[in-house]
Amino acid sequence: MRYAHITGWGAYTPPRIVTNEELSHLVETSDEWIVERTGIRTRHIADAEDHTSTMAIKAGREALKVANLDPAKLDLVICATSTPDYLMPNTASLVQDGLGASHAGAFDLNAACSGFVYGLTVGAAMLRSGLYKNVLVIGAEAMSRVMDWTDRTTCVLFGDGAGAVVLEASDEPGGVMSCRLGSDGSSADVLKVALGTRVPLNPLNMVNGNGPYMKMSGNEVFRFATKTMNQVTRQVAAEAGIAVDDIDLIIPHQANQRILATAAKQLNYPIDRIYSNLERVGNTSAASIPIAMIDALKEGRLHAGDHLLMIGFGGGLTWGACLVQWSYSPEDRRWSSYKRTRQAMRMALAGPRRWASRIERGLDFWELRRRRAERKRTKKSGG
Ligand code: UT7
Numbered sequence: 001m002r003y004a005h006i007t008g009w010g011a012y013t014p015p016r017i018v019t020n021e022e023l024s025h026l027v028e029t030s031d032e033w034i035v036e037r038t039g040i041r042t043r044h045i046a047d048a049e050d051h052t053s054t055m056a057i058k059a060g061r062e063a064l065k066v067a068n069l070d071p072a073k074l075d076l077v078i079c080a081t082s083t084p085d086y087l088m089p090n091t092a093s094l095v096q097d098g099l100g101a102s103h104a105g106a107f108d109l110n111a112a113c114s115g116f117v118y119g120l121t122v123g124a125a126m127l128r129s130g131l132y133k134n135v136l137v138i139g140a141e142a143m144s145r146v147m148d149w150t151d152r153t154t155c156v157l158f159g160d161g162a163g164a165v166v167l168e169a170s171d172e173p174g175g176v177m178s179c180r181l182g183s184d185g186s187s188a189d190v191l192k193v194a195l196g197t198r199v200p201l202n203p204l205n206m207v208n209g210n211g212p213y214m215k216m217s218g219n220e221v222f223r224f225a226t227k228t229m230n231q232v233t234r235q236v237a238a239e240a241g242i243a244v245d246d247i248d249l250i251i252p253h254q255a256n257q258r259i260l261a262t263a264a265k266q267l268n269y270p271i272d273r274i275y276s277n278l279e280r281v282g283n284t285s286a287a288s289i290p291i292a293m294i295d296a297l298k299e300g301r302l303h304a305g306d307h308l309l310m311i312g313f314g315g316g317l318t319w320g321a322c323l324v325q326w327s328y329s330p331e332d333r334r335w336s337s338y339k340r341t342r343q344a345m346r347m348a349l350a351g352p353r354r355w356a357s358r359i360e361r362g363l364d365f366w367e368l369r370r371r372r373a374e375r376k377r378t379k380k381s382g383g
Contacts, residue, residue, distance in 0.1 A: 004124035005175035005327040008069060008166035010062020011294040012055050013044040013159075013281060020156065027152035034156050039257025043159030043282030045144045053085045055162035056140035057098035059290070061347060063136065064099070066333050067166035070346045072353070074104040075132035078123055080115030080139045080286040082193070082315065083146055084108055095138065100350025102357060104136075112191065113253045113314025115139055115286030116163070117181070120310070120322050124176035127169040138164040139286035146193045148213035157255075158214075159282035163290025174305075174325040178240040180232060181320040190220045191315035222259060225313045229263035232311060232321045240307075240323045244269060247323070248306040251296060253313055254278045254288040275301060285314065297330055304329045 019042050020031035034040055046055065056079055064071055077099070079092035092106035111118040116139035123135040140162035147155045167176075195212035199205055229252060237244045244267055252260060257278055264271040277295045284291055289310050296302045304326060311321040335343070358368055 004127040008067025012058035013161040053094035059162035059164040063164040100353035114312035114318040117312040117320035121179040
């Protein structure tokens with residue numbers, strides 16, 4: 001029997017931190033309202049240099065380092081995002097290239113805030129089936145790029161960032177135990193960014209209020225989220241053959257502290273075992289669960305052997321949960337200086353691999369240098 005273990009993890013949040021007070025200069029809101037109704041105090045916002053793919057690459061690099069895994073050994077890169085760099089090409093391919101994962105397939109997965117749990121479910125299934133050995137699952141979002149910064153009902157909630165895990169196949173029992181995914185497309189309008197082939201970006205659509213910004217019916221999502229957390233937690237625990245109280249830590253999608261408090265009450269589960277970093281990072285959609293997981297690890301809240309439940313809910317509407325028997329404490333992933341140097345050299349090979357794949361495609365070395373210089377010039381001149 002094959003098992004899927006999380007052997008590496010990494011996160012990235014952009015350096016720019018935006019406070020509630022700063023937002024109160026943009027829209028009619030206050031620190032008091034945001035803290036009381038959501039629990040959020042700050043969020044990270046990407047600058048012009050950071051995109052979904054670049055944040056995903058930074059998180060992915062860190063995860064590979066913790067796993068001590070050569071990027072060339074990755075079989076697959078899954079990037080869960082609802083804010084891709086482009087409609088086409090997929091963001092995961094940009095990440096695969098950026099990491100030098102030259103033997104990996106790559107695809108994007110859009111299940112909004114449930115995306116990371118969907119990715120974990122798919123990645124783990126591929127390892128268990130014997131198809132693949134090493135999969136990188138990333139949740140990455142540039143939510144600030146789809147925010148209407150005049151809409152106080154959404155812009156105070158979201159932030160940017162990325163989190164990643166390496167999944168490795170092993171015969172050792174443990175790792176991802178049971179997963180459940182769900183969807184209710186009849187509620188598609190509850191949470192929406194209407195940018196796509198049905199609503200092409202043109203002046204008429206912008207005038208009609210169909211701009212490429214997030215629109216949300218917060219109350220409906222709130223009700224759906226509390227109901228889902230309660231039902232799905234019970235379901236997944238039962239499928240894994242454990243009681244809800246045997247779950248050592250729940251890492252939920254970070255949307256609203258009041259959602260977490262209501263779910264804790266309904267589940268009769270202690271709120272201090274439902275991890276939250278909302279206060280610092282806000283809602284980062286598909287990135288929120290892996291970023292929270294890594295914060296929990298840093299704070300010593302997660303140890304080898306613990307039962308961890310990750311649960312996501314969001315646009316679609318979609319939901320998903322994975323119960324994991326955690327495989328490694330951070331101390332187990334501290335490598336000797338020889339292994340660290342070897343890993344740094346493997347990561348440094350990403351650059352030459354990127355060049356090699358372009359040269360293999362028939363692009364002339366000097367033409368590549370010319371393009372790169374041109375890109376740098378455009379960036380400098382602010383183009
Ligand atoms: O990631 C998954 C997707 N998102 C979520 O899970 C979000 C789930 N929903 C929520 O977190 C909450 O519903 C919100 C935080 C979005 C809203 O909180 P609420 O307690 O449900 O407020 P509300 O929508 O019922 O609005 C109450 C009042 C309204 O004013 P009136 O009509 O009573 O005069 C809003 O206009 O609060 C007003 N309001 C604000 N006031 C100050 C809404 N946003 C703001 C704001 N600052 N930022």
